[in-house]
Amino acid sequence: MSIIKNLIAGSWEESAETFITPLGTFSSATKVAVDRALIAAKESFQAFAETTTQERANFLKDLIHCLAANKDEIIAAYTAESQLPAARADGEFGRTIGQILRFVELLEEGNYLQPIIESKEGTADLRKMNHPIGPIAVFGASNFPLAFSTAGGDSISAFAAGCPVIVKSHPYHPYTSFKVASAIHQAVMNSGLPAGIFSHLQAEGHELGQDLVLHPLLKGVGFTGSFKGGKALYDMAQQRPEPIPVFAEMGSVNPMVILPHALANKEDLAKQLVDSITLGSGQFCTNPGLIIALGSAHERAVFEEALIRCIQTKEKQPMVHQSILTQFESKLNQHQKELKVVGGVPAAMGFTIATAFLKNLHWAEEVFGPYSLFIGCEQLTEVEAILNSLDGQLTLSLIGDDKDHKDVARLLPLAQEKAGRILFEGVPTGVAVTQAMMHGGPFPASTDNRFSAVGTDAIFRWLRPIAYQDCPDALLPPALQKKNPLHLSRVVNGVLTKESQ
Numbered sequence: 001m002s003i004i005k006n007l008i009a010g011s012w013e014e015s016a017e018t019f020i021t022p023l024g025t026f027s028s029a030t031k032v033a034v035d036r037a038l039i040a041a042k043e044s045f046q047a048f049a050e051t052t053t054q055e056r057a058n059f060l061k062d063l064i065h066c067l068a069a070n071k072d073e074i075i076a077a078y079t080a081e082s083q084l085p086a087a088r089a090d091g092e093f094g095r096t097i098g099q100i101l102r103f104v105e106l107l108e109e110g111n112y113l114q115p116i117i118e119s120k121e122g123t124a125d126l127r128k129m130n131h132p133i134g135p136i137a138v139f140g141a142s143n144f145p146l147a148f149s150t151a152g153g154d155s156i157s158a159f160a161a162g163c164p165v166i167v168k169s170h171p172y173h174p175y176t177s178f179k180v181a182s183a184i185h186q187a188v189m190n191s192g193l194p195a196g197i198f199s200h201l202q203a204e205g206h207e208l209g210q211d212l213v214l215h216p217l218l219k220g221v222g223f224t225g226s227f228k229g230g231k232a233l234y235d236m237a238q239q240r241p242e243p244i245p246v247f248a249e250m251g252s253v254n255p256m257v258i259l260p261h262a263l264a265n266k267e268d269l270a271k272q273l274v275d276s277i278t279l280g281s282g283q284f285c286t287n288p289g290l291i292i293a294l295g296s297a298h299e300r301a302v303f304e305e306a307l308i309r310c311i312q313t314k315e316k317q318p319m320v321h322q323s324i325l326t327q328f329e330s331k332l333n334q335h336q337k338e339l340k341v342v343g344g345v346p347a348a349m350g351f352t353i354a355t356a357f358l359k360n361l362h363w364a365e366e367v368f369g370p371y372s373l374f375i376g377c378e379q380l381t382e383v384e385a386i387l388n389s390l391d392g393q394l395t396l397s398l399i400g401d402d403k404d405h406k407d408v409a410r411l412l413p414l415a416q417e418k419a420g421r422i423l424f425e426g427v428p429t430g431v432a433v434t435q436a437m438m439h440g441g442p443f444p445a446s447t448d449n450r451f452s453a454v455g456t457d458a459i460f461r462w463l464r465p466i467a468y469q470d471c472p473d474a475l476l477p478p479a480l481q482k483k484n485p486l487h488l489s490r491v492v493n494g495v496l497t498k499e500s501q
């Protein structure tokens with residue numbers, strides 16, 4: 001079998017070192033490969049940054065064709081490397097394509113450039129718009145081999161912004177990553193873009209990722225994974241002579257508060273919760289890991305029984321990788337020793353009360369997989385104490401019916417302090433890829449709570465504003481020129497308009 005090579009700026013390259021997985025022998029990228037990928041990225045950056053939004057939209061459209069043309073091979077690699085079924089791979093493939101399409105639409109509309117013009121008699125002519133920041137390293141997620149990996153949201157938002165991308169393949173799915181990287185390479189060539197805008201590197205161990213983050217030509221990092229990995233890379237990036245932004249999306253237990261009238265009256269709620277906890281075997285960053293229920297002892301007991309009945313109907317689903325299953329079993333085992341746990345690997349729930357939880361705050365740590373901890377509360381002050389004790393979260397749900405609105409209103413400021421997305425109905429799993437989405441939250445849910453990793457606003461992680469003062473019209477980027485040749489909506493002297501100025 002031939003060796004699977006690293007892609008460095010359009011050329012597939014071997015190195016002396018290799019590593020082996022059941023799907024093949026992979027060439028290990030060295031520090032020299034990192035250096036070459038970054039030099040090529042830097043050299044291609046200006047030309048890529050200057051492409052029009054339509055040229056980058058066309059590149060992304062071509063990428064959709066290249067991925068679709070290789071779909072069968074990509075799905076086969078995905079199912080061989082993960083333990084997930086073909087239906088999940090197929091669904092995630094569709095989501096990946098859908099995400100790329102959202103960025104095509106964003107580019108064709110162009111308003112993400114956010115042109116702002118202040119031009120009045122007697123004052124300086126100031127024109128500001130967003131520009132790409134430079135080469136970006138992407139560390140894909142174990143739990144989403146497609147939608148949050150090589151051609152996932154981080155890479156696509158960076159390409160859309162006009163930033164070159166260097167992907168470090170995930171150790172759980174290097175062959176899937178290689179197949180997707182081949183499609184990206186094809187699209188780069190078809191589009192006539194500089195080859196340096198994309199490199200794909202693979203190796204065993206942390207060294208490759210660290211060399212990438214420490215490379216002086218790198219300007220930003222997109223990461224999805226564990227708190228340990230994300231924080232290590234973030235710290236490293238801040239200690240560089242030139243610190244760079246690291247947008248790491250890490251752990252979250254996505255607390256769901258259920259208020260008394262909802263607890264008593266929402267008939268389907270227990271089923272809805274258990275379905276969400278076990279969706280994809282719980283391997284979603286929005287999995288509800290803490291259920292905080294306020295109500296009388298009787299109502300809580302009835303609800304607990306309903307949850308237990310639902311758990312017991314669940315069948316075993318695969319975890320994405322054996323090592324994730326092992327980590328899940330070990331953390332579940334710890335909870336089993338310390339509190340009442342019902343169920344096991346297919347679906348499990350722990351049960352405790354507020355006073356016990358507040359003495360054991362380590363129970364709030366993420367148990368990545370199909371598990372959630374139910375905490376019974378008698379007073380709203382206990383709910384407040386629990387929420388106050390928690391770290392930053394991706395999501396927080398306040399589930400109440402009309403009669404609970406007073407309590408919801410009282411908890412809302414705490415929810416705003418703790419989470420990036422606040423839900424008032426439903427469950428947090430299922431993240432729409434739209435402009436209004438926020439998928440990020442106060443640390444440690446993510447390292448920069450001002451930005452989203454999902455939805456088209458993810459592009460703003462890779463942009464920075466530049467203001468042009470008294471710049472001759474012909475030297476301005478088209479988005480800022482007087483005649484508004486791109487027909488963008490621009491803020492001109494405080495008014496949103498498509499008029500020339």
Ligand code: NAP
Nearest residue numbers: 142170171205206209210225226229232250251252285368
């Ligand atoms: P991970 O161990 O953080 O790895 C993510 C990526 O970072 C991999 O490419 C890994 O590659 C690299 N990496 C990790 N630590 C590094 C370090 N110190 N220096 C340089 N590179 C480093 O996460 P994972 O493998 O995707 O999943 C493991 C656990 O993360 C899961 O069991 C789960 O608990 C959690 N997780 C959480 C979410 C979430 O959204 N909440 C999502 C996915 C996973 P190398 O190992 O090759 O260096």
